[in-house]
Amino acid sequence: MSLLDDRLAKLRGPVPAKGHDARTLGALTTNPGCNRRALLDAAGIDKDAIAVHLGKPRPLAKSSIAMRSGATFEQQVKADGCAELLRLLRDILDLPLPEAAHTDLAVVGTQDASHQIRYAHTRNAVLEAARSTSPARTLLDHPILQLTVAGTPVYLEPDVVAFQIDGVFHIIEIKSFAILDDQASPVKVAAAVTQGAAYILALRELLEKEGINGDKVSHDVILVTPRNFTRQPTAKIVDARKKIAALTRQLDRLTRIEPLLNELPAHTTFDLALDKDDRPTRDPKELTTALQSTSTRYIPACRYFCDLAYVCRSEARDDGLIDVLGSDICDDLGGVDHIGTALSLADGTREPAPDQTDLALALQHAHAVRNQLLQESA
Numbered sequence: 001m002s003l004l005d006d007r008l009a010k011l012r013g014p015v016p017a018k019g020h021d022a023r024t025l026g027a028l029t030t031n032p033g034c035n036r037r038a039l040l041d042a043a044g045i046d047k048d049a050i051a052v053h054l055g056k057p058r059p060l061a062k063s064s065i066a067m068r069s070g071a072t073f074e075q076q077v078k079a080d081g082c083a084e085l086l087r088l089l090r091d092i093l094d095l096p097l098p099e100a101a102h103t104d105l106a107v108v109g110t111q112d113a114s115h116q117i118r119y120a121h122t123r124n125a126v127l128e129a130a131r132s133t134s135p136a137r138t139l140l141d142h143p144i145l146q147l148t149v150a151g152t153p154v155y156l157e158p159d160v161v162a163f164q165i166d167g168v169f170h171i172i173e174i175k176s177f178a179i180l181d182d183q184a185s186p187v188k189v190a191a192a193v194t195q196g197a198a199y200i201l202a203l204r205e206l207l208e209k210e211g212i213n214g215d216k217v218s219h220d221v222i223l224v225t226p227r228n229f230t231r232q233p234t235a236k237i238v239d240a241r242k243k244i245a246a247l248t249r250q251l252d253r254l255t256r257i258e259p260l261l262n263e264l265p266a267h268t269t270f271d272l273a274l275d276k277d278d279r280p281t282r283d284p285k286e287l288t289t290a291l292q293s294t295s296t297r298y299i300p301a302c303r304y305f306c307d308l309a310y311v312c313r314s315e316a317r318d319d320g321l322i323d324v325l326g327s328d329i330c331d332d333l334g335g336v337d338h339i340g341t342a343l344s345l346a347d348g349t350r351e352p353a354p355d356q357t358d359l360a361l362a363l364q365h366a367h368a369v370r371n372q373l374l375q376e377s378a
């Protein structure tokens with residue numbers, strides 16, 4: 001074990017490190033300025049267990065109905081050897097006939113214990129396709145890829161990898177959120193594309209380890225979703241280059257975690273001190289102090305991707321940080337970090353700094369309008 005691994009293990013305590021998946025990797029790019037998350041993720045700490053112990057768990061990110069609906073849609077798209085998916089790919093990638101071959105890697109097992117075996121099969125199938133000179137097209141269903149995160153291999157499960165005739169691999173993400181009139185929720189699309197970016201990086205890593213150019217993996221993600229209010233699938237090509245770049249930066253940051261570790265007070269640990277029945281015994285106040293020794297930057301979007309969201313939101317509220325009000329208000333109040341500062345500029349009890357004069361005037365105007373409305377409605 002390296003010195004760095006040893007320090008991270010002390011932060012985590014005597015429990016196995018919690019692994020990453022494409023969702024948690026994607027989350028790294030949503031709030032890249034958060035040192036708390038960077039440290040806890042690098043150490044493989046169970047953030048949900050910490051939030052539960054502190055009495056501020058995050059509600060289930062996805063309802064069981066939404067999960068069932070997602071699974072049903074994926075089954076529909078992949079039925080009969082991915083027949084529907086092939087039809088969509090033919091349209092969107094201009095694939096001529098004949099059919100592409102469909103290889104279902106689930107037949108070698110879909111349980112966690114079989115990740116290694118499925119990865120070995122995926123690797124063989126990808127390398128065989130990459131080195132082949134024949135024009136064969138291959139759809140790899142239920143593949144497993146591997147990505148190195150902070151020096152440790154992490155298994156990832158894309159929905160499908162498609163191998164096209166001109167030698168370019170494509171990652172396909174199947175999502176059950178609807179595209180209505182060609183518009184989809186930007187938050188959901190961004191999350192899906194970020195997941196796709198993690199798969200693209202993993203597939204590139206696989207090829208590059210074998211001396212094959214990573215450019216053989218397309219920087220686009222093919223997003224398959226239901227069209228309008230029907231269950232009729234539709235496919236869209238989404239450019240994932242920005243997400244790939246952002247994720248690469250964050251992964252690089254995880255491997256350079258030492259400066260953040262050096263800032264922690266000596267003997268800091270997030271160990272929950274589990275008893276023999278796996279119940280945490282750590283004093284919550286002590287744990288909170290340990291957490292507060294890491295710097296953080298809560299944003300409302302944290303609620304969608306980080307298990308510590310309710311812990312950090314409560315801290316940010318207690319500190320009166322503008323961040324809790326959302327990015328639009330942060331942008332409007334640029335340079336003002338605290339709600340109290342904004343309020344005192346608004347009611348004129350605080351002298352604005354030279355660069356805050358315009359902002360103070362706008363706040364005072366808003367304050368006057370609010371007071372007038374309150375008087376009229378009284």
Ligand code: SF4
Nearest residue numbers: 034298302306309312
């Ligand atoms: S919830 Fe907290 S730890 Fe998680 S990303 Fe947001 S600020 Fe960082």
